[in-house]
Amino acid sequence: MRRVSEQLGGVDRMSLQMTNPRLAHADLLRGIELLGTEVAPQVAAD
Amino acid sequence: MHIGVDSFVAAVTDPATGRQIGPAERMGHLLEEIALADQVGLYSFGIGEHHRPEYYDSAPAVILAAAAARTERIRLGSAVTVLSAADPVRVFQEFATLDLISKGRIDLVVGRGSFTEAFPLFGLDLADYDTLFTEKLDLLLRIRASTAVTWSGRHRPALRGQGVFPRPVQDELPIWIGAGGSPASFARAGALGLPLMVAIIGGEPRRFAPLVDLYRRAGAQAGHGPERLKVGLHVFGYVAESTEAAADTIYPGWEEMFSTISRERGSPRPRGPSSMPPPARTAHFSWVTRRPWPTRCGGFPSSSVGWTGCRCR
Numbered sequence: 001m002r003r004v005s006e007q008l009g010g011v012d013r014m015s016l017q018m019t020n021p022r023l024a025h026a027d028l029l030r031g032i033e034l035l036g037t038e039v040a041p042q043v044a045a046d
Numbered sequence: 047m048h049i050g051v052d053s054f055v056a057a058v059t060d061p062a063t064g065r066q067i068g069p070a071e072r073m074g075h076l077l078e079e080i081a082l083a084d085q086v087g088l089y090s091f092g093i094g095e096h097h098r099p100e101y102y103d104s105a106p107a108v109i110l111a112a113a114a115a116r117t118e119r120i121r122l123g124s125a126v127t128v129l130s131a132a133d134p135v136r137v138f139q140e141f142a143t144l145d146l147i148s149k150g151r152i153d154l155v156v157g158r159g160s161f162t163e164a165f166p167l168f169g170l171d172l173a174d175y176d177t178l179f180t181e182k183l184d185l186l187l188r189i190r191a192s193t194a195v196t197w198s199g200r201h202r203p204a205l206r207g208q209g210v211f212p213r214p215v216q217d218e219l220p221i222w223i224g225a226g227g228s229p230a231s232f233a234r235a236g237a238l239g240l241p242l243m244v245a246i247i248g249g250e251p252r253r254f255a256p257l258v259d260l261y262r263r264a265g266a267q268a269g270h271g272p273e274r275l276k277v278g279l280h281v282f283g284y285v286a287e288s289t290e291a292a293a294d295t296i297y298p299g300w301e302e303m304f305s306t307i308s309r310e311r312g313s314p315r316p317r318g319p320s321s322m323p324p325p326a327r328t329a330h331f332s333w334v335t336r337r338p339w340p341t342r343c344g345g346f347p348s349s350s351v352g353w354t355g356c357r358c359r
Contacts, residue, residue: 004279005047007252009262012241012276013048015092015125016283019056020299021100023284025067025075027295029082032051034285036086040049 001043050090051083052125052280055102055109061298069102076102077112084117092125092155092280097163100306107140114148123153125280126224126243130178131164133202134186135210138219145214152214155243156183157224158231174201180234183223187238190219222278225257232257236264241276251279 005011018031055076058067067075080091091113093106103109106124113122122144127137137154145152158179165172181199188195189210198204223235224243235242242261244254258277265275282300286292 001047001049004251008244008255008258008277008279010277011047011279013050013089013278015050015052015090015243015278015280016285017052017054017125017280018282018284019052019054019094019101019303020284020296021056021058021302022061022299023058023296024061025058025078027286028075028079031285032079032082032088033086034287035049035051036083036088039285040088043047043049 001039048089050088050092050121051079052092052094053079053103054094054096056299056303057100057102072102073109076109077116080113080120080122081116084120088120090121090123090153092123092153094125095128095159095164096161097167098161107137107144110144110152111147114144114151117148117151119151121151121153122148123222124155126155126157126159126245128159128164129156129182129186130158130175131168131170132182134182134189135205138186138189138210139212141219142212142214145216145219146212148215150215152216153220153222155222155224156186157226157243157245160226160245160247176230177201183238186221190221224280225261227254227257229257229260232261233264236261236266236270236275237268239265239268239270239274241274241278243278243280246279246281251281 001014004014016035018028020028053076055072057069058072058075059065060067083091093109093113094101094103095106097104106127110122110124124141127141129137137156141152141154158175162172162175164170165175170178178201181201185195185197185199185202185205188197193209193211193213194207195205195210196207220241222241222243223231223238224245225231225235226245226247232242242258244258246254261277262272262275266272284292284296286295
């Protein structure tokens with residue numbers, strides 16, 4: 001995510017489109033949880 | 047960099063049972079997703095707008111109202127409002143009202159959209175695809191700038207000083223331009239000094255660098271400061287405990303979505319995860335944390351999106 005931001009000269013925000021017609025509800029919730037608790041803090045820690 | 051989630055509220059077939067999830071249940075699931083995103087501190091949640099049977103997001107403002115009432119911190123917005131097919135007065139009223147309900151957490155992202163169903167549905171001529179958008183954007187910006195509006199155009203009756211209410215909580219309701227790939231869209235957003243949301247639906251993000259550059263240059267030429275020229279990205283992605291888990295979990299639905307689109311547009315359909323070119327695969331599927339873990343989890347080559355490690359359980 002950081003490298004993409006660099007490639008584009010600095011990105012203010014990134015939204016993940018997780019829409020998927022065969023993604024179980026529990027899996028999508030897990031993805032959201034990981035995005036918020038694991039990924040976002042690491043990205044913000046720059 | 048702020049991290050958020052977007053959803054088109056796709057109709058879902060439960061992969062374990064093969065059962066189609068009904069629309070009311072699906073909407074309940076969506077509201078749970080947004081509530082969870084709020085709880086885990088994600089920055090934003092955007093709702094798309096589609097007029098197709100496989101997506102339930104034809105009325106994003108209504109969904110956002112439900113979300114606004116049950117969240118505290120997360121920003122909420124459209125992804126994108128198909129402005130060409132809407133009335134700018136109505137759009138502003140809806141999103142200003144949303145801003146009241148959410149106490150100032152709304153972003154309005156307008157675009158021309160990826161699909162064209164809205165045109166015949168609302169009695170519009172595809173030949174007016176460009177002018178509808180530019181004219182309605184002009185009106186929308188005038189409404190944002192002042193309560194009483196004087197404006198005339200080709201596609202919508204004129205206004206002669208009527209007021210548009212309510213006014214949003216935020217001093218200026220953020221209006222972003224959603225752009226997919228046409229240089230004209232990027233240049234227009236820059237010239238108008240509006241923040242840019244880039245929809246990366248296919249291909250590597252770095253291919254958009256020239257377009258983002260065009261946006262910034264157009265903005266600078268028009269005299270807009272860099273603080274106004276914010277860039278956001280809307281990308282497909284998913285997070286799981288490992289790269290393989292992420293790809294395996296989302297490939298079937300991804301394949302279904304893009305086969306439909308390919309069929310409609312006459313391009314080749316995907317033929318299985320291994321037949322997809324690696325750059326597209328990495329750009330779309332795997333967002334993993336950057337911890338250096340042992341190689342037993344495999345992981346995608348990092349060149350496309352810059353991942354240098356993956357996290358395994």
